Amino acid sequence: MILKRLNISIHPPLPPVIKEVIWHPPLENWVKCNTDGAANNLTSSCGGIFRNHNADFLCGFAENTGLKSAFMAELCGAMRAIELAHNRNWTNLWLESDSSLVVQAFSAASLVPWELSNKWLNCTRMTRNMNFVVSHVYREGNQCADKLANIGLGLDSFTFWTELPPQISSSFVDNRLGKPSFRFVYM
Template sequence: MLMISNIRYQRFVQSPVRLLIIRNWHKKRVQVAWKKPEMGWTKLNFDGSCKETGQGSIGGVLRNHNAEFLFGYAESIGKTTSNIAELAALRRGIELVLENGWNDVWLEGDSKALVEIIAQRRLVKCAVAQGHISHINLMIPELNNCIVTHIYREGNRAADKFAQMGHKLKKPQIWRGNPPLEVLSIMHEDAEGKVFLRRRKA
């Protein structure tokens, strides 16, 4: 088997297209799944969306330790950038968390750079972005306990769906108790622990 594998490799490298296939063989597959928070904790998944036109929207969803829907939110925020949209989504989510009295909160988004900025309390050059960051940093200490983590996009689908819905809204909207039909299937899959395989470089 090893000899056959070596022969095939030698043949493949003659073609740049096939060489790309070989490189894919050496990529690791990462298992991605939405995780429930611990009992007594509330989990906020948030996301921002920005179209090619520059129009942005935000969305997010809160669930408890049983993966039960608590509330979701979505809003169109006008002209912006994807980074600002991500920050605005997190900021709005924390505001709603505090308004509803949740104290032990897990914050999770699919922008790794944003999560690192918040977790490390870093400064950024963009004044608009720093305004959101400063506000977020003021709100987080109001929580008893707070975790901030990054999740790949496959594990953040519910928040992404809310953010996409935000593009179609004329005014901010909040759902309480029952999620909109558009996210029901995603919510069920998350609750069941559906796993997605994501490729990444070794």
């Protein structure tokens, strides 16, 4: 009322758009790996989860990277995923990250910090011998990898799981069932 009396026009903000976010399994004969990074004041880490077209758990990993940058931890997660897929002879790999910068780095290597550039180059060479796709997902669709990356903050060494870690079982089941999460996007 006061603003109207002072002849000040009111422009209320637009309401948020609610986006449904669902984790999608890969095509048959493909392996999908969701990766993530985490950082706090002391250290950083990465984690990832590999699943097949039936959304079955294939393996997962977490690692304390010891780096200070969250972006570098995200890159380390992507590189570790490529190395693991290469070592397991998985030639159809879909890498999914909630970091749009990581996705962009695959087409603009100049985004990669020099400390990681040699390892990054080796990993991108590995992808040339694969059917390789990289995509972005909102963090609401990346909850399993997020939890693994957070586990990595407390680790002393690389940890590899061949059975589903109990810490991610509820998010894993939600993904497998196609349960949506919701994201509020402000335009």
